[in-house]
Amino acid sequence: MFRVVLIDDEALVLKGMSMVLEKDENIQLVGTASTGPEGFDLIYKEKPDIVFTDIRMPGMTGLEMIEKAQERFPEIVYIIFSGFNEFKYVQKAIGLGVLDYLEKPVTVQDLKKSLARAGKILEYKRNYTQMKAQVAQVNKVVIEQLFYKLIHQPPEFEEKTIKELIETDEAFSYITEAAILCVGKVMHEDNREDAYRQIINELTFTLTEGHSIRFFTLSVDENIYFVYLNEECLSFEFYEKLTGAKEKLEELGISFVAGISNIHHSIYEIKNGFMEAKNALTYATFMDEETIIRNEEVEYQNQIPIGIMDSHYSLELNFRLGNYEESRKQIETYFSYLETDRLMPEVLKHECMEILYLLINLVQESGKKPEMLSDRMLNEKVKGLISANEIIEWSRKYAVMLMDQAEEKEKPGGKDSPVKIISRYIDENYDKSITLDILADLVKMNAAYVSVIFKKEEGISYSHYLTKVRIEHAKKFLEQGMKAKDVCEKVGYFDYRYFNRQFKKYMGMTPDTYKKNCVHVQQ
Template sequence: MIKVVLIEDENVVLKGMAMVLKREPDVDLAGTAEDGNQGLELIYREHPDVVLTDIRMPGLSGLEMIEQAQMRFPDTVFIIFSGFCEFKYVQQAIGLGVLAYLEKPVTVSDLRGALKKAANLVDYKKNYIRMKERTQQVNRVMVEQALYDLMNQPSAMEAANMERLLEVGEYLSFSTELAVLCAGKLSWKESGVDEYRKLIHAMTFSIAGNHSLDIYTLTMEEQLYFVYFNQECQIFPFYQEISGQRQALEDQGISFYGGISSIHQGIYGLKDAFSEARSAQNYACFLEAEEIVRSEDVKYRNHIPAEITDSQYSMEFNFRLQNYSQFRKQAGAYLSYLAKAGIMPELLRNECLDLVYLVQKLSLESGGVGEDRLPVISHSEIMDLESAEEMTDWARRMTDRFLLEVEQDRNTEREHPVSVVKKYIDQHYAESITLETLADQVHMNPTYLSVLFKKEEGVAYSHYLAQVRIRQAAGLLEKGEKAKDVCRKVGYFDYRYFNKQFKKYVGMTPDTYKRTKIGLE
């Protein structure tokens, strides 16, 4: 069934053709009009599949009407008829893509033939449109996945993710500018479902309007990201439009804290745009800003002297050496500095979290405390805090809780990790032993174990291992075994290196040592 409208200024012809059309089983005559202006209104109202129209009519001519109608409905099929068989009309009709040109008087067979061709073309266009829409839907899903990867994966993956994005969304490379809006802490007066749809609609369809914008909506950690690609040559007022839509939503009882990135020229600024929008949104939450915060407006006082940041290395070193009182003193001084430094809230939160995560990592690496015994780090707790003093106090409490567990574990009666490692070396010296192998025996971080071993024994684990091997080698040589056989039995696989090590610790080569011992006996 095809939807048809008929436009003809001669009333007799109009009624006759309308009668024929009403009898056609696969035709739905949606309306008629008697001049070009009425015809254009009819087309706009009914959005027909096929338009049958005369050329010469009062007001707009048939060709003028077609030209305007095609601007809104490019897929509509047009059939024209006229009693004036002039070449210039045919030329114009061909230029407008008219399907058929019928001369008056129009016969029923000519009309049916033209309608049959029109029906076939309408079916083809509808199938093509459906296929195109399905392809676009699949393509859109692939673009959204590529955007997720670009947003979430580390910077080292940026080049690969950008290449994948351009493979599935090549048209995005033609964007003249882009921006990202991050919306978080959504709230509404009603149920939330319809309001959520209203928010999406406002930040996509309402903003786009008649502009050529490609817009993608992503969700991540209770935040909405709107990614805008401007395909027009002229600059788009992103901030003004988005702020206007936010205010309109606020009037409807729908609110959120939003941050917008800088306007980037070209797609390769997309990774930075995600980060900027997220930071601006976090800052908007902290300020409880009733406006969209721009990335450019986020002025961080983030200068922390190098000697202060370097103190973290000293703190880490003292923790590994189990100097917990010194660690606690340094951590307290560091937090006191942060509380008085006047840095922006976002940076202060990050510094406090960094310290707490450092203590968590060191506690796990200590080997004795299981993850189930350590306190849980709650981001929501520090996000709810407003002042610098509250944030640093939170970090101080969390640090003390971790230290308490580690100190309690150290005071329990259990074999010291260094003793376990020495026993393992004494029993497995003939095998290939690495620092990682030893760390696995005591469930500790290799670096931590290395520092602890040297502190307790005064030498590195490798030195201790070499001493055990050379001592065992000397005993075997005294029994008269060949030096090359002894080399393998004590864990060395390179005889020249064994020779070098033996001479380093004993003062002579294995063969000389053997001759000396046997000769003396």
């Protein structure tokens, strides 16, 4: 059924033609008008398929009305009728693409013939429009699939895919500007699906309204790519327009993180655009940026200063000396540095893992068994964190937990400290070969750390303590009348000259002299 509007300043003509049109089951007469301005308003309101109009009417001629209406509705079929068969009218009507020029009085037969011709043209237009829309939709799907292919395929196949794009739509050869926007981390207070719909609508139809900007959207790994192709001669302010659209969406409670590529001027640069947009989005997400990040704004540090690396050794030393307060300050200084420097994600995660593994080893060396994640789970946890703030904050809390466990006092009635275990072992096994490695293995700790904590707790080194114990027992055996050489072996020395030197160093005399003095005192 076709919608028809009838316009004439003669009431009898309107009445007669209306009766004919209303009898046709394929026609719906949606309105009549008697002046040019009224007719234009009626066309604008009803958007008919066919317009029948007189030429000479008050306010505006039929031809002027058609010319004005065609600017807004070029698809309408126009048929004019007039009692004035003047060449200038016919000529202008032909120029406007009018289907028929009927002379008054219009017969029923003429009217039906015109309607039949108009019907065929409208059917053809509808079929053509529908077919064109279907082809465009198929092409759109094909193009988006080629874009998806371009994102994931190796560089050596890039040129072939670009050629396929141009074969699908040769307009790709003539683009003046191309920009890619990558959107992620979409959040909405109520409905996330509705948020996606609003984002897509705002960043496509609304953004490009009134401009010859083609756009395509595709979803890749929970992100949405928006491909914009400018076919105009003038540059399009992509960043400014997109920033305005984002602010508008935020007023509706919709937020997202986004990165935009550089502006490219050839379809052969489009793959770079996809990589740039994803790179900018990753940076925006990692840095918790609220604005749309441009690719040229992406700036990472890929290494840390040597001075910061030296702090690891300082932390290790302070921890082993039991300076836990200083150790905590160094840890906080280190994480504060990581907060201010824009390290690459992989570098930041590596640095956080390094400090955590160092603390874990130090706590274990101290004889504690910290409650912690396994190496695999710790690694997965840090790798799973997205933003720099999340990575640093989680690592900082984990480091504080490890320090708390390192400083935890032994409960009354609990097991002996590592130093007490070592002291008791030396007291009971002084006659055996005792090395630092043996003592460290005894308490399952690092040898260097054992040396530090023993001296801190006992006031002397483990070797001095061992010498003291051996000399004290040697004195007792000498006082009992044992030979010096026998005493040497009995207290764990296997070199008599070395035993002689150690005894003299400790007692100020040789073992034999000490023995003689003891005998003299006893007599």
